[in-house]
Amino acid sequence: xxxxxxxxxxxxxxxxxxxxxxxTPPDNKGTEFILMFMENVATADKQFDLELYCTTQQTTPVxxxxxxxxxxxxRVDETFTVIDGNVxxxxxxxxxxxxxxxxxxxxxxxxxxxxxxxxxxxxxxTSNDVYLGLPVDALGMDYYTVSHSPPxxxxxxxxxxxxxxxxxxxxxxxxxxxxxxxxxGKTYHEGETIxxxxxxxxxxxxxxxxxxxxTHIVTSKPVAVFSxxxxxxxGTGTFSDHLVEQMVPADRWGKEFVTAPIxxxxxxxxxxxxxxxxxTVVSITGRPPITLNAGESREFEIPSDQYAHITSTEPVMxxxxxxxxLTSAEPADPSMILVPPLEQFGSDYTFTTPEYSRPDYxxxxxxxxxxxxxxxxxxxxIGGLLLDxxxxxQSTWKDIPGTNxxxxxxxxPHGPHTVRHSDPLSTFGGYLYGHAxxxxxxxxxGMRTALIYSSNCKPTPTVPGDGIDNDCDNKIDEELCTxxxxxxxxxxxxxxxxxx
Numbered sequence: 001x002x003x004x005x006x007x008x009x010x011x012x013x014x015x016x017x018x019x020x021x022x023x024t025p026p027d028n029k030g031t032e033f034i035l036m037f038m039e040n041v042a043t044a045d046k047q048f049d050l051e052l053y054c055t056t057q058q059t060t061p062v063x064x065x066x067x068x069x070x071x072x073x074x075r076v077d078e079t080f081t082v083i084d085g086n087v088x089x090x091x092x093x094x095x096x097x098x099x100x101x102x103x104x105x106x107x108x109x110x111x112x113x114x115x116x117x118x119x120x121x122x123x124x125x126t127s128n129d130v131y132l133g134l135p136v137d138a139l140g141m142d143y144y145t146v147s148h149s150p151p152x153x154x155x156x157x158x159x160x161x162x163x164x165x166x167x168x169x170x171x172x173x174x175x176x177x178x179x180x181x182x183x184x185g186k187t188y189h190e191g192e193t194i195x196x197x198x199x200x201x202x203x204x205x206x207x208x209x210x211x212x213x214x215t216h217i218v219t220s221k222p223v224a225v226f227s228x229x230x231x232x233x234x235g236t237g238t239f240s241d242h243l244v245e246q247m248v249p250a251d252r253w254g255k256e257f258v259t260a261p262i263x264x265x266x267x268x269x270x271x272x273x274x275x276x277x278x279x280t281v282v283s284i285t286g287r288p289p290i291t292l293n294a295g296e297s298r299e300f301e302i303p304s305d306q307y308a309h310i311t312s313t314e315p316v317m318x319x320x321x322x323x324x325x326l327t328s329a330e331p332a333d334p335s336m337i338l339v340p341p342l343e344q345f346g347s348d349y350t351f352t353t354p355e356y357s358r359p360d361y362x363x364x365x366x367x368x369x370x371x372x373x374x375x376x377x378x379x380x381x382i383g384g385l386l387l388d389x390x391x392x393x394q395s396t397w398k399d400i401p402g403t404n405x406x407x408x409x410x411x412x413p414h415g416p417h418t419v420r421h422s423d424p425l426s427t428f429g430g431y432l433y434g435h436a437x438x439x440x441x442x443x444x445x446g447m448r449t450a451l452i453y454s455s456n457c458k459p460t461p462t463v464p465g466d467g468i469d470n471d472c473d474n475k476i477d478e479e480l481c482t483x484x485x486x487x488x489x490x491x492x493x494x495x496x497x498x499x500x
Contacts, residue, residue, distance in 0.1 A: 027346055027448040029057070029117045030135020033110040034224050036203045037097045038158045040242040041231040043125040048357060050092040051121040054110065055350045055416065056082045062114040066090050070105035070201045082116060085388070087352035087416040097122070098158060098205040101183045107160045107201030117350060117446065120244075123357045126438040127231050127242045129335055130354055134224065136162055138449035140249025141219045144274050144295060145227035146319045148336065149176065149211035152233050152240050156207045157215060158226035161198035166221040170194040170206065173295055179210030198223065214274055214295040234270055234334040237324025239438055243336040245319065250276045252449050253315035254341020255474075258400050259308045260374040262322050262433055262442075263409045265330055268301045270321040271339075277314040285309045285401055292316075307376070309402040315341075315453045322433070322440060331366065332435050335442035343452055343475070345376075345427035348420030349445035353412060356436045369434035373419065373445070374409045377428035382406065384422040392419075419445070 037050050056062045061081040068076040073095055080088050096106045110118055110133075118133035139162060147155040159168060172179055174191035181188045183206060188194050190210070198204060198219075206212070207230070217225055228244035253276065262269055273282055275292035282290040282298070285308045290298050302308050310318065322335040353371040361367045377385065379399070385392035387410070397406040412432075419430055430445040450469075457472040469475060 025448050025450045026138055028132055028134055028138065028446045029115040030137055031112050031115055032136045033118055033133050034136060034160050034162050034201065035108045035110065035118070035120055035133050036106055036158050036160045036224070036226060037120060037122050038156050038205055038226055038228065038244060039097060039099050039207070039230050040122050040124045041127055041153060046125055047094050048123045048125070049094050050096055051123060051354070052090045052092055052108070053087050053119045053121065053352050054082055054090070054116050055087040055352065056114065056116045057084050057348060057350055058114045059084050062112055062116055064110065064112045064116055067109050068096065068107070069109055070107065071096060076108065085350065085416060085418055098203060101181060101206050103196065103198070103202060103204050105201065106203045109201065119351065119443065121354045121441070122242055122244055124242065125357055127240070128354070128357055128439050128441050129228065129242045129244045130441040130443045131226065131244045131246045132443045132446065134246050134248070134449065136222065138252070139222035139224055140251055141222055142250045143217040143225045143247050144250055144276060144317060145215040145217070145225065145247055146213045146272050146274050146297065146317060147211070147227050148229050148232050148234055148243055148321055148334070149213060151209065151229045153230040154207040154209055155212040155229050156205060157212055159198065159204040159217065160224040161200050161202045162223060163221040164199040166198045166219055166223060168196050168198055168204070168223065169218045171216040173212065173214035175296065176211035176213065179208055181206050181208045213272060213297045216295050228336055232334060233324040234321045235267065235323035237326045239324040239333050241334040241440060243334060245336055245338045245443065248317065248338065248449065250315070251451055251454065252344070253317050253453070254343040255312050255315055255453070256342045257310040257318050257339055258342065258376050258403060258405055258407070258429070259302055259310065259320065259339060260376055260407050260431060261302070261304045261306060263372045263374065265304045265323070265332060267323050267326060267330070268303045270299060270301055270323060272297050272299050272319050272321070274317045275314065276316070280312055280314040280316060282310065282312045282316060307398060307400040307407045309400055322442060331437065333438055333440035335433065335440045337431055337433070337442040338444055340429055340444050340447035344448040344450065345429050346446045346448050347424045347427050348418065349430045350416065350418040351432055351445045352416040353414050353432070353434060354441055357439060361437070366437040369414070369436045371412045371414065371432065371434040372409050373412050373417070374407070374431040374433065375419070375428060376400070376405055376407045378404055378426070379406045380404070381421060381426040381428065384426060385428070386420050386422060388418055
């Protein structure tokens with residue numbers, strides 16, 4: 001009995017350490033961002049400005065400053081405050097949108113006096129997508145890209161410099177068929193490397209009519225990388241849309257994923273998986289394993305009525321592509337959504353729903369986004385989920401084969417929303433998808449960005465909130481915060497003091 005009592009004290013003490021004194025591991029929230037917007041297709045009658053949304057989970061006002069340090073035509077210089085549960089939209093001149101392949105000065109700097117989350121919307125007439133911004137402390141020096149192929153228009157890659165004198169090596173993928181990129185007067189083909197130096201706030205864009213998926217970017221200093229398509233259809237439908245996501249550095253990828261079907265569709269979803277290590281074996285529910293080498297990718301489809309469990313022997317990146325609309329009974333348009341690995345799920349997300357590009361078309365429902373929040377969580381955790389501070393609405397949860405997870409979706413009204421768990425140690429995946437007349441968007445509502453699969457990991461004492469795999473077990477110690485995972489840190493010290 002005494003041993004049981006002591007163990008209960010251990011559990012309570014560790015939980016107090018985890019929830020009270022330890023900050024969260026690194027994620028999509030930060031105090032500095034350097035962002036950019038790639039090319040989208042404008043119509044002759046109207047060109048749209050860009051939109052940047054910022055929010056916070058701080059309960060006191062956070063001051064945010066958005067500038068374009070190297071761009072003055074016109075210069076952006078906006079200061080505003082945000083607070084928990086509210087989202088501020090900043091309008092950014094369309095002149096900041098990149099065009100063609102080349103280098104420019106269109107970096108957008110976001111700084112804040114406490115952590116914020118930011119999302120970028122690149123909107124033209126019936127062509128829109130939204131990306132989840134990553135802060136400077138979540139950036140890296142080794143990336144692979146993903147885009148849709150074959151592109152109706154061009155595939156594209158964007159890179160923003162965060163420090164002066166950054167050397168950038170971009171190796172185009174081989175094995176996808178003919179590929180060419182013309183940059184600074186020279187044409188490069190599959191397997192060839194483009195080398196360039198970027199300074200802070202400088203931006204680079206590369207475009208190709210070929211498949212840029214698997215392009216390998218290696219830099220001397222951290223950079224922000226974006227990838228997608230100018231505008232393309234997906235599948236056999238003719239409706240097309242802009243595609244974009246900010247890429248996650250390869251050292252922050254994961255080995256376990258679950259996919260969520262796009263609500264209201266019957267035609268299935270397209271996925272692409274990209275590997276960074278030779279001999280990576282990818283296993284998908286009910287399918288033969290796939291073996292990939294570094295930079296290789298594979299495309300597959302999952303039916304609209306299925307969630308899938310995906311594992312890999314080495315870290316991979318997975319992107320989901322929404323198919324083009326086939327009938328008016330299923331209004332949709334292409335969109336690209338990065339699928340965060342389970343290892344990088346968070347416990348709270350604050351976001352807002354974007355606005356349809358052409359409100360001047362009228363007030364009919366087809367000209368307003370129907371916003372769907374897709375969620376994947378542990379079955380044992382769904383009772384603690386909160387939507388905008390209230391218990392999560394009753395939903396039909398579907399078991400995900402091979403896991404202890406379940407998934408569902410909710411239709412959300414226009415505006416800002418917060419989804420969190422009452423227990424900050426309980427994590428879940430969240431994705432926002434919206435569709436309207438010939439237009440859609442999709443993005444992960446947040447993710448952690450911890451270093452969890454380091455090839456040269458060396459055990460170190462646990463530092464709460466550092467987001468590092470301190471005991472080299474491929475888990476974030478501060479997140480799990482148990483004696484088994486904190487043998488070098490504060491939790492273990494408490495455990496030892498109680499049982500002895």
